[in-house]
Every structure is written in structure tokens, then in C-alpha cells.
Amino acid sequence: MANAFSLYAPRPSGLHRLHPLTMLAVVGFCLVAGLALPGPWVPYLVFLFVILPLAAWGQVLPNLLSSALKIALPFAISVFIIQGLFWTGGTPIAHLGPLSFKSEGLLFAAQSTGRILAVVGAFLLLSLTVRPDTLMIALDQRGAPKALTYIVLATIQIAPRFQAKANTILDAQRARGLETEGGIGRRVRALLPLVVPLVLGSIIDIEERAMSLEARAFSREGKKTSLLVLPDSAAQKAARVALLLAMAAAVAIGIWLRRAS
């Protein structure tokens, strides 16, 4: 099921063999630790000493680094310029014409960049190493509604086809003389002839989808057999509990340290 609409990178690594819920707990821990603990450098520590080693273990380090940097860079540039230059009443440390970089603003920008890296890195680690269908089946086995599994997996299958369809409509309308370049007014006018055929065509399809769901006993109650078996172990169960406790501890320590300061 690895297709265009997922970054999932199959690798013969131990990380890939972990139960999806264990990976979910790891990612949850990275997010909570990166955001809840105070101090500008904690998110960097999470990124450098948790996310990157795990990515290396999962043999996806180059993929993770290139995607994370590509996403974080525009934010980092923006936040350093805006918060560094326009910080109200900070201590100026470097002058740039009439403006100056303030140390407080730069510190804030460094902290924000760290948070972006930690958040984006954690999500990318999950996308690169967990197959979406195994994650949904794991949630389904823990009692998540079947409708949720259907929505997520159907979306992952439909989305690439839709993007192709959108491009076909774009080409077709251009061939009929629709102008998609030029002034803003012209581009806005191009919007409806592109959006309406895409949406109408697909909504009319859904009746058929609904019928095929019913024909396959989707709304039937009771247990269903899955072809995918997810290996789990006592050690992983213990690790998940430990990670949940660590998350709670990180939140508590974060609150306590902020109170104290």
C-alpha cells in the first residue's frame, strides 16, 4: 500500500518492525517533551538525541533530514527576521541600518525554530516508518471505530487519484482557453471552472461507494478478521507504559519549573 500519498519508506530495520502503537507513543513523547519542558534548547535536544538516532536506526535519516529542513527553513528565516528585528524593547546586539537584532528576539526565534524542528521531525519519523494501514488496524484492534479506519485508509487511496484528476481538469480547461496565469483577477476567475467539475464529479461517485460499502457488510456488527497480523511483545507493552509515564512526568516538571521561575 506504499503509494504516492505517503512518505512511508520500507526498510528492513528494527524500528520498522515495532508495533505501530509503540511508534505512536515514541512520537507522542517527542512532542510532549519538546513542547512542555521550558528552556529554549530542550526541543533541539529532543531532535538531536531522540529523533535523529531513531531515524538512523530506521535507516531513514537522509529522508527525515532533507524533509525536515525543507519545511523548517522558511519558518526559521521568517521567525529570525521578524522576531529578531521587531522585538519590542529588547537589548540590541547587532545593527542593520535603522534596525537592530535584539538578543531576546533572537533567543525566542531560536526556541521557535527548535520547536518547529521537534514537531515536524516527530511527525516525519512516524510517516517514514509506520505504514498507515498497520497503524489504523492497531487502533481498530484497540476499539477505535471502524468508520475512522475506513475514512483514513480510503482517503490515502483516493487523494493521489484526486490530485491526478485535478491536473487533468486543469489541462482540459487550459486547452479550452482558460487563462490560469496573469493578473490576480484573471487567476481568481480561473478558480470556479477548475473547482466545480472536480467536486461535482467526485460527489456523484460517492453514491456508488456507499452501495459498495453496504454490499461488503460494512455496517454489520461483530468481529471481523484481518489479513494483517501485527507482532507485539511484553517489552513493547512495558515501553509504551513507560513512555506514557514519561510524558506525564514531562508535563508535571514543565509546570513545576515554570511555577518556580
Add this chain to the structure above:
Amino acid sequence: MKRSFNTLTLALIPVAIAINIAIGQIIVLLKLPIYLDSIGTVLVGMLAGPLAGLITGALSNLIWGLSGLNPTYTPFFYVAAVIGLLAGIFTRIGWARRIWMWALGGLITGVVAAIISAPTSAIVFGGVTGAGTDLIVAALRASGAGIMQATFGQGIVSDPVDKLATFLVVFLIVLALPLRLRVRFPNAEHLPK
């Protein structure tokens, strides 16, 4: 819950999420200064009610983000959920019958989205979006606004316009839907004639 969630609604939701994503990308291709990435969400809210809209919005951002293609969308999943919820509520109270009431609903949704997205934007992303609207943030910071105010200022300028456009596009789409299909959705009685 049972009544608002028939199989037709269930089949609609993944299609709506794919619509959000595909149109979000058309907008990038056309280089328009809006997002229009919640057309599917508002459509589900309008046709199938607040709960279905909420689920569509939340899952749109979670799936889009966790696919690894757009991870910065993930933390804003609750904003998308509220957009779908509001579209559903406005339809239930009869605002979808007339286009100007529906437009008002779009503006209100935009204001709410700006308010509730500002804290996440400020805390996780340092108040910036990495896009052109950051000029607004810069101007507000330069004139002495705090990080949260500047972020909210950016949202209050761009979100209502975006949601107004989204609501109007959805209104046109629903008008163009075949009646035979329209009557089968839970909100059929509240839709424009």
C-alpha cells in the same frame, strides 16, 4: 449520532478530505493569496451536519500532516474541526438557505479560526507562517504588538476572506448538485432551494 452518520455520509468524508487536498494544491498552482483548503470540510458540514463536519476537518489536517507531505498542518487539526462544526451548525439553524446569511457564517467562521489558531501558531511556530502574510506579522511587531496579537492580526486579515470565499464556493457547488442526491443527506431540509 446514528441519524447524522449514514453510509452516504461515511462515503462522502474521504472524498471531501481528498477535495481539500486537491484544491489546496490547485490554489498553490494558481499562486492565489488564499488557502481554500477547507472546501470539502465546509461541504460535509453543510450536507451532513456538525459532527460529520468536525470529523472531516480534524482528519483532513491529521492525514495531510501525517502523510509527511505537510506536517505543519497537523497541530492545527482542531481549527479545521471547528470550521466543519460551525458550517454544520450554521446550516442547522437555517443560515444556508440564503446566500448572504451563509456569507455571514463564512465571515464568523474566519474570525473564530483566527482567534483559535493564534495560540498554536505563536507557541509552536513562533508566530510566523513562512509565507507572504508574514509581512503583516512584521508590521504589527514593528508597531509594538505582542507575539500573540501580531499572530492574531495576521489571521484576522487573511482568515475571514479565505473562509468567506470557501463558503461561497461551497454554496455554488451545493446549488449545482443533482436534487436526487441532495435529498439523501441528513441536512437536506436546510439546504438552499
